[in-house]
Amino acid sequence: MRAPAKINVYLGVGKPRPDGFHPLETVYQAVSLYDDVTVTSADEWSVTTVVDVPHVDGSSVPDDETNIAIRAGKALAAHHRLDDRAAAIEVRKSIPVAGGMAGGSADAAATLVALDRLWNLDTSDDELLALAAGLGSDVPFALVGGTATGTGRGEVVTRVEDNGAWWWVVVFDDEGLSTPSVYGAYDLLEGGGHDYRIRPQMLEAMRTPHRGVEIMVHLYNDLEDAAFSLRPELQTVAEVALECGAVYSLMSGSGPTILALADGADDARAIAGRLAERGYERTTVVHGPVAGAHVVAYS
Ligand code: C5P
Numbered sequence: 001m002r003a004p005a006k007i008n009v010y011l012g013v014g015k016p017r018p019d020g021f022h023p024l025e026t027v028y029q030a031v032s033l034y035d036d037v038t039v040t041s042a043d044e045w046s047v048t049t050v051v052d053v054p055h056v057d058g059s060s061v062p063d064d065e066t067n068i069a070i071r072a073g074k075a076l077a078a079h080h081r082l083d084d085r086a087a088a089i090e091v092r093k094s095i096p097v098a099g100g101m102a103g104g105s106a107d108a109a110a111t112l113v114a115l116d117r118l119w120n121l122d123t124s125d126d127e128l129l130a131l132a133a134g135l136g137s138d139v140p141f142a143l144v145g146g147t148a149t150g151t152g153r154g155e156v157v158t159r160v161e162d163n164g165a166w167w168w169v170v171v172f173d174d175e176g177l178s179t180p181s182v183y184g185a186y187d188l189l190e191g192g193g194h195d196y197r198i199r200p201q202m203l204e205a206m207r208t209p210h211r212g213v214e215i216m217v218h219l220y221n222d223l224e225d226a227a228f229s230l231r232p233e234l235q236t237v238a239e240v241a242l243e244c245g246a247v248y249s250l251m252s253g254s255g256p257t258i259l260a261l262a263d264g265a266d267d268a269r270a271i272a273g274r275l276a277e278r279g280y281e282r283t284t285v286v287h288g289p290v291a292g293a294h295v296v297a298y299s
Contacts, residue, residue: 001037001114003106003142003293004030005095005286007168007252007259012196013186013222021137021153022183025198027160027206028138030145031168031288035095035103036296037069037110039118042088045070050092055172055282058093068135072108075131076115076123087115098176100253102138109142109293117295129157138253145292147206149198160203162289166212166261167268169246171237171275172282173256177227182254186226196222213263216248227255234258237280244274 006028014023047067051058061067065074069089077085089111095103109132116123123131132139137154147162186192202218228235234251237258241249245267246260260275262268268285275283 001110001293002034002296003037003110004145004290005033005101005103005106006030006138006141007101007288008221009147009219009250010198010202011221011223011253012198013183013192014196015192016183016187017153022186022192023152024137024150024154025196026150026154027147027198027202028141028150028157029147029162029166029288030141030290030292031170031286032290033094033101033170033284033286035106035110036092037107037114038090038092039073039111039114040088041118042086045073045086047089047091050090052092053094055284056093056096058097060097060176061091061093068104069107069111072111072131072135072139073115075134076112076121079123079127079131080121082119085119087118096172096176096257098178099172099257100177100251100255101257102142102253105136105138106142106293108132108135108139113143113293113295141292143292145290147289149203160206162206163209164206164212164215164289166288167263167265168286168288169241169260169262169268169272169275170252170284170286171241171258171260171280172284173234173237173258174282175256177231177254177256179254181230182223182227185229186223189226189229190222211263212261213247216261219248219250219261221251223254224251227251231256240278240280241271241275244278245271
């Protein structure tokens with residue numbers, strides 16, 4: 001299975017709910033950066049993380065049953081009362097760890113679908129989405145892909161028509177940023193007492209064929225100031241991206257990955273080249289929207 005990274009082209013955040021989660025209104029976009037997950041039936045649960053790209057540091061990914069891919073597999077087995085089943089899971093990671101691009105969520109989504117197919121469980125889409133929501137706020141979107149709104153704590157996903165061809169330079173960071181710490185900083189700084197809803201004009205603009213850059217006025221991330229307060233150098237990255245020719249720069253999710261919006265593929269590659277000259281060599285060019293978790297090979 002292959003599952004995409006996500007970015008948030010809009011992220012509005014409200015005041016924390018009684019359960020501690022923040023109500024969100026977000027527009028997710030799946031982009032062409034993927035984790036590949038391979039499952040094999042086994043006597044015991046295991047997970048192996050393989051990293052063969054320079055921008056990912058897999059050293060903090062757990063290799064025990066706290067790994068979200070194993071949690072996903074166990075949740076699926078329990079749902080079907082098949083608690084004696086287990087699998088060996090291999091995750092080949094290209095999505096940064098703790099980068100604000102939902103890499104763990106992609107792995108969980110891919111594992112759910114992979115084991116559903118391997119064990120011929122025929123789990124319905126609604127059941128897969130419910131299991132996904134139980135694993136994390138971003139997991140349902142990794143199943144759905146494309147461009148979609150996320151409400152609730154992000155787990156209520158609705159596809160939206162996006163006729164855009166978006167090109168981004170993804171600027172990776174050496175250290176991850178913990179999602180709860182960014183939300184905590186957000187509560188202290190801002191409190192969420194503002195209108196954070198998605199403007200209908202944004203969804204309307206996405207329906208008309210466009211090149212991303214034409215509708216950049218709608219791009220927004222409520223968590224930027226909070227992440228920048230924890231890691232001020234991230235604001236510098238966003239500024240340098242603009243100096244290097246990006247039409248707009250935006251943080252991905254709760255950070256620290258920064259996205260530079262480009263006017264097409266060639267422009268994106270030129271921006272990446274200029275960023276490298278300024279010392280930001282850990283970048284990649286992606287496009288969106290792309291498909292959610294999907295099967296790439298059976299054997
Ligand atoms: O749902 P997920 O496991 O991705 O959330 C990780 C953490 O991020 C939560 O424990 C919470 O601290 C924070 N979070 C939040 N509001 C959301 C989503 C995540 O406060 N809507």
